[in-house]
Amino acid sequence: MARVARGRYKITWGIGAGAGAALAMMAVMGLMRVGLQFPTVPELILNSVVNTLGGEAFSAALDNLYYAGRPLLFTIMLEGTLLLGVLLGLVYAWVARPDPATGQRNVLFRTPAGGVLYGLVIGLLLNTIFLAIINQEMFATRPFGIYSDSPMPLWAGLMLLALVFGVTLHSLLPKEAVDISAPNLSAAVRAERQMDRRHFLRVAGGTALAALGGVGVFGAGLYMNQGNSFTSPVDRAQLDESADAALDTEAATPTPGRVSQSQPTNTPQPPPTEMAQPTQEPTAQPTSEPTAEPTAQAQEPPTPEPVAEAPSPTPEPPAPTPEPVIAQPTETPQPVAQAIPDIKVKEVTPTGSFYHVSKNFFDPSPSAEGWKLEIKGLVSNPYSITYKELVAMPAIEVVTGMMCISNPVGGGLIGSAKWKGVRLADLIQKAGPKKGAVDIVMRAVDDYSDSITLKKALDPNVMLVWEMNGKTLEATHGFPARLLVPGIYGMKHVKWLTSVELVSSDYKGFWQQPDQGWSDPAPVHTMSRIDYPVEGVQRLKQHALSGIAFAGDRSISKVEVSVDGGTTWVEAYLKPPLSGTSWAVWGYDWTPPAPGKYKVVVRATDGAGNLQVGKWTDPYPNGATGYHAVTYNVRG
Numbered sequence: 001m002a003r004v005a006r007g008r009y010k011i012t013w014g015i016g017a018g019a020g021a022a023l024a025m026m027a028v029m030g031l032m033r034v035g036l037q038f039p040t041v042p043e044l045i046l047n048s049v050v051n052t053l054g055g056e057a058f059s060a061a062l063d064n065l066y067y068a069g070r071p072l073l074f075t076i077m078l079e080g081t082l083l084l085g086v087l088l089g090l091v092y093a094w095v096a097r098p099d100p101a102t103g104q105r106n107v108l109f110r111t112p113a114g115g116v117l118y119g120l121v122i123g124l125l126l127n128t129i130f131l132a133i134i135n136q137e138m139f140a141t142r143p144f145g146i147y148s149d150s151p152m153p154l155w156a157g158l159m160l161l162a163l164v165f166g167v168t169l170h171s172l173l174p175k176e177a178v179d180i181s182a183p184n185l186s187a188a189v190r191a192e193r194q195m196d197r198r199h200f201l202r203v204a205g206g207t208a209l210a211a212l213g214g215v216g217v218f219g220a221g222l223y224m225n226q227g228n229s230f231t232s233p234v235d236r237a238q239l240d241e242s243a244d245a246a247l248d249t250e251a252a253t254p255t256p257g258r259v260s261q262s263q264p265t266n267t268p269q270p271p272p273t274e275m276a277q278p279t280q281e282p283t284a285q286p287t288s289e290p291t292a293e294p295t296a297q298a299q300e301p302p303t304p305e306p307v308a309e310a311p312s313p314t315p316e317p318p319a320p321t322p323e324p325v326i327a328q329p330t331e332t333p334q335p336v337a338q339a340i341p342d343i344k345v346k347e348v349t350p351t352g353s354f355y356h357v358s359k360n361f362f363d364p365s366p367s368a369e370g371w372k373l374e375i376k377g378l379v380s381n382p383y384s385i386t387y388k389e390l391v392a393m394p395a396i397e398v399v400t401g402m403m404c405i406s407n408p409v410g411g412g413l414i415g416s417a418k419w420k421g422v423r424l425a426d427l428i429q430k431a432g433p434k435k436g437a438v439d440i441v442m443r444a445v446d447d448y449s450d451s452i453t454l455k456k457a458l459d460p461n462v463m464l465v466w467e468m469n470g471k472t473l474e475a476t477h478g479f480p481a482r483l484l485v486p487g488i489y490g491m492k493h494v495k496w497l498t499s500v501e502l503v504s505s506d507y508k509g510f511w512q513q514p515d516q517g518w519s520d521p522a523p524v525h526t527m528s529r530i531d532y533p534v535e536g537v538q539r540l541k542q543h544a545l546s547g548i549a550f551a552g553d554r555s556i557s558k559v560e561v562s563v564d565g566g567t568t569w570v571e572a573y574l575k576p577p578l579s580g581t582s583w584a585v586w587g588y589d590w591t592p593p594a595p596g597k598y599k600v601v602v603r604a605t606d607g608a609g610n611l612q613v614g615k616w617t618d619p620y621p622n623g624a625t626g627y628h629a630v631t632y633n634v635r636g
Contacts, residue, residue: 011093013174018089021169022082028164037150038157039143042077043361048134049073050359051515074361085165092118092169112170119166123159144447341573341587342544344532348399349415351469356476357404357413359510364445364496365475373481377501380432387480391466395420398463399578401550405489405522406619410529410628414550416583419484421465425458437502442483445496450509452485452492454502461486461553461581486581487553489522489623519622524552526612528559528604528628535630540595546587547602555607556584563590565599580607592634601629
């Protein structure tokens with residue numbers, strides 16, 4: 001049994017054995033993840049990868065890969081683990097090779113003890129070199145940046161995984177021997193060929209399993225991370241299809257529609273001359289961050305008023321009353337009232353379509369039982385509240401929008417939902433803030449942290465919420481409780497909140513560290529987006545353009561549309577926002593005059609009269625600016 005035919009032993013046998021051992025180790029790793037909440041190897045690596053990428057590269061990856069980024073990265077790391085297993089398998093096959101002279105293995109590698117020893121060596125390397133590479137202390141009991149509170153210490157879990165790999169590797173490495181002195185050489189040749197076939201099947205099977213496993217992990221991760229369409233909070237294609245059918249039937253029997261109190265949206269008659277200061281206007285008006293200018297620009301709103309006051313001089317001579325203008329409207333009723341455009345965008349984003357971004361591969365699923373929120377730091381009366389105590393408090397409901405700082409112009413990392421909770425100011429005031437407190441530091445179950453100023457935290461719009469759209473928060477959106485900080489980008493709306501600490505200095509959170517570099521104040525830029533119809537080929541008929549506009553806690557006062565690439569602007573119908581912190585939906589009925597290509601652009605004005613910044617900038621590091629544009633190829 002110990003003798004092996006000279007020249008027949010192949011180091012490449014370690015490829016199949018290493019791949020199989022790596023797959024077995026990953027299976028055990030998955031079981032430990034589900035049963036013991038033990039972090040997987042890719043999760044341990046994630047923090048270092050994100051820090052190495054830096055904020056700008058992370059934003060570019062998010063904008064280009066969308067929700068595919070996390071599962072793709074996870075799959076790459078799993079496949080990398082498999083490749084490492086193959087390399088370690090080759091090393092073991094070389095170490096355990098028989099002596100070329102005697103055909104005998106070393107006594108240590110004749111039993112599973114060799115695999116155990118090899119596993120211990122790998123475990124030692126994982127607990128020293130690997131942990132040092134990912135900036136984790138050696139033989140750590142608990143990993144940083146991982147939300148799991150596993151009962152198994154980190155060092156013990158890594159040793160166990162390494163032992164599983166070593167023992168499985170030893171068992172998979174071929175140990176059959178062909179006796180050199182075999183009288184029947186053809187039997188030896190057949191045995192050798194059989195060994196080669198088994199070796200090939202091991203390698204091919206392991207590779208196929210790895211590839212299928214990678215595709216499966218990527219697909220499952222993509223489904224879990226993405227859920228619904230990324231670029232739109234609703235299913236555009238389906239709605240466009242049904243809208244086309246509705247318009248076809250409507251063409252035969254037009255319906256009058258509801259009446260709008262605002263100016264006409266169908267034709268550019270009233271506003272075009274007033275709004276004709278096109279695209280140069282935004283660059284001159286708002287150049288810096290919108291929140292810095294409200295007081296200076298507060299006098300700007302008179303622009304709509306002159307339009308309203310212009311008609312007042314005409315009614316002065318009441319002599320024309322005898323001529324009954326009331327009879328005329330039957331011929332030309334256009335200026336008096338027009339149908340409100342068909343707005344397909346929902347004012348409240350369904351929970352399943354609401355965006356979610358986090359630094360984790362797998363987001364936490366904390367239990368309400370052991371959860372508590374601590375209010376501490378520079379306070380006179382630090383205290384904590386349980387989930388039951390929190391939800392028993394008198395609550396208020398608000399409709400508030402939220403946008404990720406990584407959202408590109410026209411992107412889908414934005415939503416507006418109905419929330420239920422309490423004002424954060426009430427919780428802080430109960431603790432009695434001390435003099436000298438500057439920031440509040442917010443920490444979460446997954447070790448994420450960020451901060452806002454104490455002044456902002458005491459804003460009555462800042463909420464601690466536990467319900468979303470009438471239901472208990474889902475784990476994806478921050479169960480048991482999360483913050484809402486209107487006016488600031490989503491990274492400050494901390495999910496899975498566990499503590500609020502008042503501190504005396506400016507605290508930099510996870511995304512504001514030097515290796516990330518995102519804005520710390522992070523005020524939301526005014527944005528607008530065209531959702532319908534979808535960019536591309538359209539028919540020569542009336543189209544109900546619609547979309548959203550958002551300005552954080554500054555609300556929206558006006559939305560304008562240009563159908564000639566920004567040369568002239570027409571005011572669209574703006575449905576009154578549900579709150580001063582929600583997004584607003586708008587609509588505009590447009591009939592192309594002839595076939596051809598049309599570039600449709602949208603821009604918004606916030607509640608303080610500040611026009612949206614027209615200069616195009618990338619999301620990193622302060623959030624994207626620029627007008628969203630859609631090109632329609634209209635065919636007759």
